[in-house]
Amino acid sequence: MSTVTYPPGGAVVAPHEPTWRVRWRLTRKALRESWAMFRENPVGLVGLGIIVFYAILGALHPILMRTIWDEATYDPVTGFDRNIITHPSPPSWIQDEEIIIVDPGLQQWWTHLLGTDPLGRDILSQLMYSTSSEFGLGIGAALVTVFIATTTGAIAAYYGGIADTIIMRLADVLLMLPFIPILIVLSALFDFQLIHLAIVLGILSGLGGTNITIKAQALTLKVKAYVDAARVAGGSDWHIIFVHLVPNLLPLAFLYMMINVTNAIFSEAVLSFFGLLNIRISWGIMISTTQAAGYLLTGWEYWYLMFPAGLSISLLCSAFYLVGRALDEVINPRLRKR
Amino acid sequence: MRKYILTRVGQIIITLLIFQVLMFLLLNQMPGDVTNRMFSNPKIPPEVRERTRVALGLDDPPLVQFGRWMRNFYTGDLGISFSEYPRPVTEILIERIPRTLVLFMAATIVQFVVGFHAGRVLAWQRGGVYEYGTTITGVVLFTIFTPWFGLIMLFIFAVQLGWLPLGSFITPELWSDIQLPGLAENFSKANYIFNRLIVSATIALVLWVALLLATRRLSAYQRRRFLALGTLIVIAGLVAYWILTGFSPLATDIIRHMALPVLVLTLVGFGGTMLTMRTTMLDTLREDYIQTARAKGLPENVVRDRHAARNALLPVFTGLIIGLPFVISGGIITERIFSWPGMGTTLLTATLAEDIPLVMGTFSFIGVLALLAHLVADITYAFLDPRIRYG
Numbered sequence: 001m002s003t004v005t006y007p008p009g010g011a012v013v014a015p016h017e018p019t020w021r022v023r024w025r026l027t028r029k030a031l032r033e034s035w036a037m038f039r040e041n042p043v044g045l046v047g048l049g050i051i052v053f054y055a056i057l058g059a060l061h062p063i064l065m066r067t068i069w070d071e072a073t074y075d076p077v078t079g080f081d082r083n084i085i086t087h088p089s090p091p092s093w094i095q096d097e098e099i100i101i102v103d104p105g106l107q108q109w110w111t112h113l114l115g116t117d118p119l120g121r122d123i124l125s126q127l128m129y130s131t132s133s134e135f136g137l138g139i140g141a142a143l144v145t146v147f148i149a150t151t152t153g154a155i156a157a158y159y160g161g162i163a164d165t166i167i168m169r170l171a172d173v174l175l176m177l178p179f180i181p182i183l184i185v186l187s188a189l190f191d192f193q194l195i196h197l198a199i200v201l202g203i204l205s206g207l208g209g210t211n212i213t214i215k216a217q218a219l220t221l222k223v224k225a226y227v228d229a230a231r232v233a234g235g236s237d238w239h240i241i242f243v244h245l246v247p248n249l250l251p252l253a254f255l256y257m258m259i260n261v262t263n264a265i266f267s268e269a270v271l272s273f274f275g276l277l278n279i280r281i282s283w284g285i286m287i288s289t290t291q292a293a294g295y296l297l298t299g300w301e302y303w304y305l306m307f308p309a310g311l312s313i314s315l316l317c318s319a320f321y322l323v324g325r326a327l328d329e330v331i332n333p334r335l336r337k338r
Numbered sequence: 339m340r341k342y343i344l345t346r347v348g349q350i351i352i353t354l355l356i357f358q359v360l361m362f363l364l365l366n367q368m369p370g371d372v373t374n375r376m377f378s379n380p381k382i383p384p385e386v387r388e389r390t391r392v393a394l395g396l397d398d399p400p401l402v403q404f405g406r407w408m409r410n411f412y413t414g415d416l417g418i419s420f421s422e423y424p425r426p427v428t429e430i431l432i433e434r435i436p437r438t439l440v441l442f443m444a445a446t447i448v449q450f451v452v453g454f455h456a457g458r459v460l461a462w463q464r465g466g467v468y469e470y471g472t473t474i475t476g477v478v479l480f481t482i483f484t485p486w487f488g489l490i491m492l493f494i495f496a497v498q499l500g501w502l503p504l505g506s507f508i509t510p511e512l513w514s515d516i517q518l519p520g521l522a523e524n525f526s527k528a529n530y531i532f533n534r535l536i537v538s539a540t541i542a543l544v545l546w547v548a549l550l551l552a553t554r555r556l557s558a559y560q561r562r563r564f565l566a567l568g569t570l571i572v573i574a575g576l577v578a579y580w581i582l583t584g585f586s587p588l589a590t591d592i593i594r595h596m597a598l599p600v601l602v603l604t605l606v607g608f609g610g611t612m613l614t615m616r617t618t619m620l621d622t623l624r625e626d627y628i629q630t631a632r633a634k635g636l637p638e639n640v641v642r643d644r645h646a647a648r649n650a651l652l653p654v655f656t657g658l659i660i661g662l663p664f665v666i667s668g669g670i671i672t673e674r675i676f677s678w679p680g681m682g683t684t685l686l687t688a689t690l691a692e693d694i695p696l697v698m699g700t701f702s703f704i705g706v707l708a709l710l711a712h713l714v715a716d717i718t719y720a721f722l723d724p725r726i727r728y729g
Contacts, residue, residue, distance in 0.1 A: 173353045176712050180667035181704045188689035188697055189368045273485050274686055296489055297497045310486030318481035
């Protein structure tokens with residue numbers, strides 16, 4: 001008869017590596033597989049490319065301001081180029097006789113890559129400065145949405161009954177109401193800044209719409225064996241919701257984050273285009289300035305006032321939408337190709 | 339089906355109540371009250387302001403105020419506008435509601451019908467430039483920044499080509515010379531003509547739908563002939579009516595002003611409908627009954643229209659219902675871009691003028707519109723879905 005030798009510590013199976021490292025390895029493996037699936041979809045890659053491009057633009061702005069751009073000329077709000085007398089001026093790599101320049105030696109091809117706006121401010125600088133606040137707003141709103149949606153969705157699915165009814169009926173109400181008028185009224189009654197907008201958007205879409213889908217997913221998780229195991233082991237309701245349900249809802253929540261970023265950027269642009277937000281500069285304000293100065297409907301020669309901001313909003317919105325669609329194919333097993 | 343509709347009506351009423359409670363809370367949470375505005379002059383002693391506050395009932399407990407507010411709302415008393423003093427809010431709303439409704443309904447119906455048919459045809463064209471082109475167009479229309487798109491359309495069609503006017507509701511020069519009994523101002527004339535336009539267009543539409551229903555049992559060949567003839571007669575009748583009344587230049591003027599907002603709103607919604615229709619059609623085409631229909635030897639267009647498209651209709655319609663709030667949001671943006679004097683423009687100008695009674699009136703109308711549109715869409719859905727119709 002052989003004797004069973006127990007490893008020191010008394011456990012039958014000795015974990016050779018700590019739990020966190022196992023988890024980390026599994027996460028990395030899952031991420032690698034998801035990335036391989038995501039990479040097959042050209043649409044998602046195009047979207048990701050656009051997002052990375054704008055992220056680099058946004059990150060470059062403070063560096064450029066510290067190094068080669070002086071603040072008096074290139075500040076996105078208070079800057080003014082004294083070297084040019086006629087504003088708005090087209091991009092400096094275009095030769096234009098109508099533009100009067102004080103000292104032609106100072107005007108290089110790279111001075112104003114996208115020209116200046118009617119108030120003499122550099123358009124590229126405005127565009128880059130706004131990028132980081134767009135990202136901040138979009139990601140902030142998306143995080144609030146995902147936090148609220150996963151929590152309420154998991155609670156509704158886990159408890160059922162009255163909690164479920166209240167959360168779902170509230171979602172039905174919010175789903176039926178258009179966002180833009182609500183935001184217009186809110187900004188009329190209160191002083192609205194980006195952070196408020198992010199929170200309000202997060203609450204509106206977290207409690208309405210997003211949590212319905214999350215709840216449907218949570219219902220399928222609730223009946224899994226590991227939830228029963230956790231309950232038998234004596235896990236409390238909150239433990240089960242936050243340790244077992246919410247982490248497994250995160251991939252789906254991540255997908256909805258992308259869609260919510262699109263919504264947030266769009267809403268911000270609309271509101272600041274209407275002049276309802278209390279912020280320094282944004283793409284919406286840039287279009288609004290151009291329109292208010294009367295240059296928007298005058299002709300193709302002012303393309304540099306008309307296109308950069310509007311195109312940026314459309315591109316970034318569609319980029320997040322495309323990434324969302326591509327992620328949908330990775331996360332949603334029904335749409336997978338293999 | 340009656341049970342389903344009754345449940346939905348009940349839900350909508352509860353939703354409306356919740357909406358109004360939320361709106362009242364918003365109004366109550368606003369810093370200051372109406373007397374701040376009435377007595378901004380520092381020479382007025384604070385006692386007067388206190389007395390007015392009591393007289394207006396602003397010192398009552400919130401529940402009493404809420405009850406009074408609800409009673410006033412349902413008796414049609416929404417207060418008096420600040421910026422257009424002394425016009426009551428209800429009067430302003432009654433003047434502008436038809437304009438928004440027409441814009442909203444025209445865009446919704448056109449985008450749904452066109453998107454449905456385009457998606458149906460596109461699902462048949464797999465691969466190649468065609469598919470990529472339409473998918474890209476759909477995504478672009480779906481995600482483009484609406485105000486910018488509106489401005490570009492304005493630039494192309496009104497400035498460069500000069501086909502259509504630059505926005506607003508009427509061209510005043512055309513209207514000043516024409517006399518209408520009892521109506522002095524251009525805008526009241528415009529309202530009169532616009533309302534007649536709505537009524538005549540609705541009658542024509544009802545006649546056309548009746549024709550569509552009446553010819554349902556005919557064979558395809560006969561039906562096409564009857565439909566073409568009937569459509570021609572209805573349109574000719576409409577045109578003849580307007581020429582006979584002598585107001586046809588005025589009617590054309592309003593229609594010309596309406597064209598661009600409707601086009602923009604339609605295109606913005608169209609992308610989403612088309613993409614959904616295409617994906618649903620592609621899903622439907624994998625079903626067994628499609629293969630059966632093909633195996634029976636039915637022609638491709640019959641398989642497409644009778645077997646696949648009908649079953650793909652329901653998800654697309656669900657998409658339309660979910661998208662209704664977005665169309666309303668888009669409508670507000672579009673109205674603003676084209677200075678179309680409807681509810682969206684009113685909401686924005688009132689917001690910028692801090693005209694709170696008008697803001698709340700407009701906002702509650704938009705909420706009610708969203709809920710009613712939802713209800714109508716739900717009832718239509720119940721008719722379309724046999725599982726609900728017979729369930």
